[in-house]
Amino acid sequence: MLLTTAAAAAALMLLQQAPAEGVDWDAEFGVETKERDPVTGELPVDPYEQSNANAGATPYDSARLVRDFGGRDGIVRIAARTVELSEADPRIAAIFAAHDMVRLKRTLGEQFCYLIGAGCDYSGRDMRTAHAEMGVTKADMNALVENLQAAMCEADVPFAAQNRLLAKLAPMSGQVVER
Amino acid sequence: MTLTHAFLAFTQTAAITAALPPGEPPRIAYAPVLEAFDPAPAPVVATPTITARATAPLGTINALGEDEGVSTGTGRPIRADKLLLTNGISTVEGSSGGGIARWATIAGRQMPGGIGVSAHGSAVELPDFGWRSYGAAIGFGDRLELSFARADFDTRDAGAALGIGQGYTFNMNTFGAKVRVAGDLIYGATWLPQIAVGVEHKQSGDGGLVRALGAADDAGTDITVSATKLFLARSVLANATLRYTEANQIGLLGFGSAAGAGYKLQFEGSLGYQLSRRAVVGAEYRSKPDNLGLGEDDWLDLFAAYALTDSLTLTAAYADLGSIATFSDQRGGFLSAQVAF
Structure with missing residues (x-):
């Protein structure tokens, strides 16, 4: 009896040898790998209907505001800088690490540009879809606001103009904050 | 960039421009946005596998979460995150x-x-x-x-x-x-x-x-x-x-x-x-x-x-x-x- 048990155990141990090094477990388990678009460098997203309504607010109509932000180029730089600061911000870096920063820089630039009224179209997803399952908190929102403020200060955007952009973004918190 | 992509990009631009009244600049942010911050395509080779982050060794985790490796959380006991002056x-x-x-x-x-x-x-x-x-x-x-x-x-x-x-x-x-x-x-x-x-x-x-x-x-x-x-x-x-x-x-x-x-x-x-x-x-x-x-x-x-x-x-x-x-x-x-x- 004892011998049979020992033999069975030995057989089991032999069967459970360690797998070979260098196994592509993603392939073994059928995990799909997304490839970046060779032109844009962006990861593909599920298809959705593009609309400026996805930007979440109506745009301003003020040439002065656009000038305060340094025109389209200035706005795009501010959006990209905000993302960079956030990627380096230990409070919220983890949220950004798991997502496509190339796409975010583009869509955030478009969203800011559209909301400020600099004549862009927003091609990204709506706020609820774009932030789904990220578990964003109000504290995370505050960290992002601070990074955006820092980026706007670096670009010498007057404080009142900074607040006008924030005024468009703040009411979207309901679609972004999940916990 | 392959020939096909170049052709596609060209036809896209042409289509957008054609739809506009003459003299009006194209009102789409797509191209300028990309050019402004990143003229070169993103480094596709930079991510060898998508599992790189998951298999990266854990860094030394300290109470402040200020480490270089993958962190298991912010680890900060107190988060004073309220925006300035909003506490009155x-x-x-x-x-x-x-x-x-x-x-x-x-x-x-x-x-x-x-x-x-x-x-x-x-x-x-x-x-x-x-x-x-x-x-x-x-x-x-x-x-x-x-x-x-x-x-x-x-x-x-x-x-x-x-x-x-x-x-x-x-x-x-x-x-x-x-x-x-x-x-x-x-x-x-x-x-x-x-x-x-x-x-x-x-x-x-x-x-x-x-x-x-x-x-x-x-x-x-x-x-x-x-x-x-x-x-x-x-x-x-x-x-x-x-x-x-x-x-x-x-x-x-x-x-x-x-x-x-x-x-x-x-x-x-x-x-x-x-x-x-x-x-x-x-x-x-x-x-x-x-x-x-x-x-x-x-x-x-x-x-x-x-x-x-x-x-x-x-x-x-x-x-x-x-x-x-x-x-x-x-x-x-x-x-x-x-x-x-």
């Missing part, structure tokens, strides 16, 4: 507010799920009186605030003139509680302010004297409802508070009157203009009852607050407290320091 300025009654008016804001720099603390010291220098207030508050998330403040009101020479003794000092303890019931100061719908209800229980340390002055009681409880909102589009903060109270000079001179005057509804309003993340200027108004018939006046102030650091806020104000204990024209300076975490 302690009132002379210890609550988060604007100096003399109570706001719907919650004291401390915590966000939901956190606990924050705040402490203040304030001095009001008037022609005939010197007023000191110091206290502390604790905030639970964005929900509950508990506060305590001690007030010392020095009558100086007026004490002798009033026959209560040179330098007689009125004392009062205020225990406050405030609960946010709806809305948010910054986020959410613009039309929905942060709304909070609260109480302030006040205990005068001069029971015999305030009764002699005509007050009915030496303790009383105020009930408040506050609504506060930061209107970012205008950089304006607005607050309105209704206070149901029977306090005389906010309670320093007791509560109600022996003649029967009791609870009345009073109004506190604040308007602030944000100059920068750290600086705000504004004005406040607070109506007060005159239960004792001593000509008690409404209060006004003009204030400037500055967040010297993330934790330290200094406030200076010009305050017009009107007539106090028959001494009229009590206008002077208000200085306050607040530390919050």
Whole structure:
């Protein structure tokens, strides 16, 4: 009896040898790998209907505001800088690490540009879809606001103009904050 | 870039341009956005496998989470994440507010799920009186605030003139509680302010004297409802508070009157203009009852607050407290320091 048990155990141990090094477990388990678009460098997203309504607010109509932000180029730089600061911000870096920063820089630039009224179209997803399952908190929102403020200060955007952009973004918190 | 991609990009641009009236630049941000920050295509080879992050070795995890490796969380015991100045300025009654008016804001720099603390010291220098207030508050998330403040009101020479003794000092303890019931100061719908209800229980340390002055009681409880909102589009903060109270000079001179005057509804309003993340200027108004018939006046102030650091806020104000204990024209300076975490 004892011998049979020992033999069975030995057989089991032999069967459970360690797998070979260098196994592509993603392939073994059928995990799909997304490839970046060779032109844009962006990861593909599920298809959705593009609309400026996805930007979440109506745009301003003020040439002065656009000038305060340094025109389209200035706005795009501010959006990209905000993302960079956030990627380096230990409070919220983890949220950004798991997502496509190339796409975010583009869509955030478009969203800011559209909301400020600099004549862009927003091609990204709506706020609820774009932030789904990220578990964003109000504290995370505050960290992002601070990074955006820092980026706007670096670009010498007057404080009142900074607040006008924030005024468009703040009411979207309901679609972004999940916990 | 392959030939096919180049061809596709070309036809796309051509299609967009063709759809526009002549002379109008293409109104799509796609191309300029990309060119502006990243002319070269993103480094496709930079991510060897998508499992790289998951298989990366764990870095040394410390309490501050400041390591290079993959972290298992922020690991920070206290997150003081509230935006600057949005915890308000302690009132002379210890609550988060604007100096003399109570706001719907919650004291401390915590966000939901956190606990924050705040402490203040304030001095009001008037022609005939010197007023000191110091206290502390604790905030639970964005929900509950508990506060305590001690007030010392020095009558100086007026004490002798009033026959209560040179330098007689009125004392009062205020225990406050405030609960946010709806809305948010910054986020959410613009039309929905942060709304909070609260109480302030006040205990005068001069029971015999305030009764002699005509007050009915030496303790009383105020009930408040506050609504506060930061209107970012205008950089304006607005607050309105209704206070149901029977306090005389906010309670320093007791509560109600022996003649029967009791609870009345009073109004506190604040308007602030944000100059920068750290600086705000504004004005406040607070109506007060005159239960004792001593000509008690409404209060006004003009204030400037500055967040010297993330934790330290200094406030200076010009305050017009009107007539106090028959001494009229009590206008002077208000200085306050607040530390919050």
